[in-house]
Amino acid sequence: MTKGTPQTMKAWVQTDDYGLENLKLETAHPVPTIDDSQDQVLIKVQASSINPVDYKLMKGNMSLFMKRSFPHVVGFDVCGIIVAKSKASKGDFKVGDVVYGDTGDRGSCAEYMVCPSDFVVKKPQNISAEEAASVPLVGLTAYQGLKFKGNIKKGDKVLVLGGSGGVGSMAIQMAKIMGAKHVTTTSSNVELVDSLGADQVINYKEGKWEVILNGAEYDIVFDCVGGGWERSHQVLKKGGVFVTISSEEENGPDVLSIGRVFSMVGNTIGRKAMAAIGMGPNYEFFLTNAGAPKDMTEISEWIEARKLRVIMDPTSPYKYEDTKDAFKLLMSHRAKGKLAISW
Ligand SMILES: NC(=O)c1ccc[n+]([C@@H]2O[C@H](COP(=O)([O-])OP(=O)(O)OC[C@H]3O[C@@H](n4cnc5c(N)ncnc54)[C@H](OP(=O)(O)O)[C@@H]3O)[C@@H](O)[C@H]2O)c1
The missing domain is CATH 3.90.180.10 (Medium-chain alcohol dehydrogenases, catalytic domain)
Incomplete structure (x- = not known):
């Protein structure tokens, strides 16, 4: 004691x-x-x-x-x-x-x-x-997804799927802080994501984002909902990256069964191989790294500077x-x- x-x-x-x-x-x-x-x-x-x-x-x-x-x-x-x-x-x-x-x-x-x-x-x-x-958890996830998996650069175009959620609401704001020139998001909570600084909001209840944004040439699609991989091909530019933290299906099953893990690993290897030979976008699935004080310190600085809400x-x-x-x-x-x- x-x-x-x-x-x-x-x-x-x-x-x-x-x-x-x-x-x-x-x-x-x-x-x-x-x-x-x-x-x-x-x-x-x-x-x-x-x-x-x-x-x-x-x-x-x-x-x-x-x-x-x-x-x-x-x-x-x-x-x-x-x-x-x-x-x-x-x-x-x-x-x-x-x-x-x-x-x-x-x-x-x-x-x-x-x-x-x-x-x-x-x-x-x-x-x-x-x-x-x-x-912390949502902030680190958005930070690490954009910075280390998306390799975000000044002037990038970013699409955040699920912008009103914990991770999505951080990702919209952080993409802007990290220099994205244009951030689009999908959400049914249009007022909220507007207030976070999204340049364009697509209410997924009123239309399919991959149709509305077809050919829009995004550098990064950050999927916080699930099910965006195939559809992202219509909106990512050549060499663009699809970053995901979520299941394969939209709001898909939460259970990580052996079968699902095998299919996720197989898909990841296949998708990365296709990207390596220039046959598709880059694919990044990741788990949040919690013990990351350097990342947390930068997040704290943004909060203190009132850039991040x-x-x-x-x-x-x-x-x-x-x-x-x-x-x-x-x-x-x-x-x-x-x-x-x-x-
Ligand atoms: N891999 C990792 O390390 C990691 C880390 C953090 C989170 N996650 C996972 O990522 C997911 C999101 O986490 P979170 O904390 O942001 O969850 P959350 O706060 O519950 O947010 C989920 C959001 O998804 C949106 N949504 C639901 N159905 C949708 C649809 N059909 N199309 C577009 N948007 C839809 C909702 O927005 P609307 O209000 O607009 O409907 C909701 O705000 C969870 O599954 C979580 O377990 C994984």
Whole structure:
């Protein structure tokens, strides 16, 4: 136990086998302790936010790769105060610093959590803890997708599929910050994506984007919905890149079965081979790299310079005891911004 911290805490815990019904609020869960031989910090959580990966993991849809042992405290995104550091901690932090980050699946939906110190950076001062907790996972995904997978350059034309979602709303703004000259997005929430600086919005309920944009010569298509690969050929310029974080089908199945993984790997190899011989666009599927303090620091600078906004759903933040209501809204795919939890 760390001096000054209680022995038990409130935490949203997956208690047993996979399934949302096994997500329970425990009121006397043990507070985690730091391991002095590892580079770790103990955080008193002020706010967390939830992401689709949280419910996909809770349902066991990714258990092929990310096996959980139970009980398991859920949650990736955090903002909170450092209350202790391990002896091996390398981070440039002191006790009392307020930090935020995507901590991986390390249990941010709780009063306290432990994570490696390079998974958090100091919180920007001009946003609330709830706004800060809403940034890391979606912010890193948009940043890494555009910068490292899309190799975005000044003057590029970018199409963001699913611009009103957590990742999409960051990607529209970041594409502009990184120098894109034109950003188009697809969304049914036209007013919101307009306000983020999109140059052109296509309401996918009123027309097919690949038809409306046929021949438009985009440098990058960033797919945050799924199902855009074949269609992107009609809009990408020669040498353009299709970047995706999502399933093959639009809003496709969440379950990562062996069959689906084989088909994704096969498709990736085939598509990259075709691109290498000039027979198709480049294809990039990637998973977010959470321990990326350099990326988080640049994101923080944009927030502090008021170039990057955090979009919160009007119902957000939720009280910690109402976390399941936040999950229900997230799973309905009708949230209009990020869903944060106050602790
Ligand atoms: N590979 C990775 O490492 C990684 C990282 C982060 C996220 N992801 C995955 O990426 C996906 C998006 O994440 P997120 O956090 O942005 O989710 P989100 O906040 O729930 O956003 C989903 C958005 O998709 C849009 N949408 C739904 N159906 C659509 C359609 N038919 N056409 C166009 N847009 C549609 C919705 O926008 P409208 O309101 O306009 O309908 C919604 O805002 C999730 O599946 C998530 O698991 C993967």
